[in-house]
Amino acid sequence: MLSSLARLARCTRLPTQHRLPVHPAQISIQTVRRYNNYPRGPPRYVRFGESESPGGGGGGGRNPWDMRNWDRPTKIMAGIGAFAVVYYVSHLEQVPETGRWRFMDISPKYEALLAETAHQQLLHEFKGKVLPPNHPLTRHIRRVVERILEANGLGTLEAPEIHTRLKSRKDIWSGEPDLPPDVGGSNRQWHLFVVNDDRVVNAMASFGDIVVFTGILPVAKDENGLAAVLGHEIGHAVARHASERYSSAKVFILLATILDVIGIPFSSILAQLLFELPNSRAQEMEADKIGLRLSARACYDPEAVPQMFVRLGQLERATSGRHIDFLATHPASEKRSKALREMLPEAYAAQAASPMCGSTADHMAQFRDTWLGVLDPDRMSEVRW
Secondary structure (H helix, E strand, O other), X not given: OHHHHHHHHHHHOOOOOOOOOOOHHHOOHHHHHHOOOOOOOOOOOOOOOOOXXXXXXXXXXXXXXXXXXXXXXXXXXXXXXXXXXXXXXXXXXXXXXXXXXXXOOOOHHHHHHHHHHHHHHHHHHOOOOEOOOOOHHHHHHHHHHHHHHXXXXXXXXXXXXXXXXXXXXHHHOOOOOOOOHHHOHHHOEEEEEEEOOOOOOOEEEEOOXXXXXXXXXXXXXXXXXXXXXXXXXXXXHHOOHHHHHHXXXXXXXXXXXXXXXXXXXXXXXXXXXXXXXXXXHHHHHHHXXXXXXXXHHOXXXXXXXXXXXXXXXXXXXXXXXXXXXXXXXXXXXXXXXXXXXXXXXXXXXXXXXXXXXXXXXXXXXXXXXXXXXXXXXXXXXXXXX
């Protein structure tokens, strides 16, 4: 009992602590920061609906544009996308004849290989259907082709009997080996196939091969109309449209692969409507413009070019009905004819500047002066040809 009282007495003698009120001015800044749960820094404006997390943008403060927060698959896809963009931009070029920008990534050697393959396919496809070199239609078409090629410095036609046999790769192009086959210049050799098929109203030219179906001749009517058709088709080859389409196909394959990896379905129909068909129509209009210049420099009547497309438009309406431009590979013939008529002044200027047309005019003037020096101008109508 006494020991318990003694311990209690010792406890009562301990100094007591009194809690006195603390004035707010006496609270230090360190004490406030010690109990502050908010991040340091200036006040931040938060828009309505935006997360107030320190990183902003939601997602627990993870910035989706910060590469440090990306996982490995995302980094790989971003790297592939960046490489694709750089590769695409670095292979853009302008068509020399029109200035249109396009993607082209085919090397000259590979383009020559494509040309060889296409030539061999034509030989196999039209075997037994090609008219002989001495046929009147072949000679007629050959004369127009040679005139267009010569006037524009595009090369020459091969000997008539050469393209009937298979040729090695070295024999196909006689121009410089480092040049694409469609821009081989005056050293280039072209191949002409006149296919005896009246049901096909068409002609084509690519990689140095010119194919003319006999069904196009009634629509062409004469040499001027035939020059309009051939100028357009040769314009496709000069602008290297076949190689451009091949380059674009690789872009679609890469795009479809990337979309498939990230889980987005690739719509081939949508790609065709939004890119392939518009690009095809642009190439047709470009070939029209180039072909008008080519035939005009060869001294053919530029007016025959829009007239040719008027006849083609009449044939289209008679055979296929209404033309829906958005769903077609070729623009409407009426639209092409109107655009060509607007370019006629340029074509006539190119014709006047052509050395071939100048020499032709000089010969005609000399011929006229010779006849006028012998005959009475008032009696010229009496001359029988």
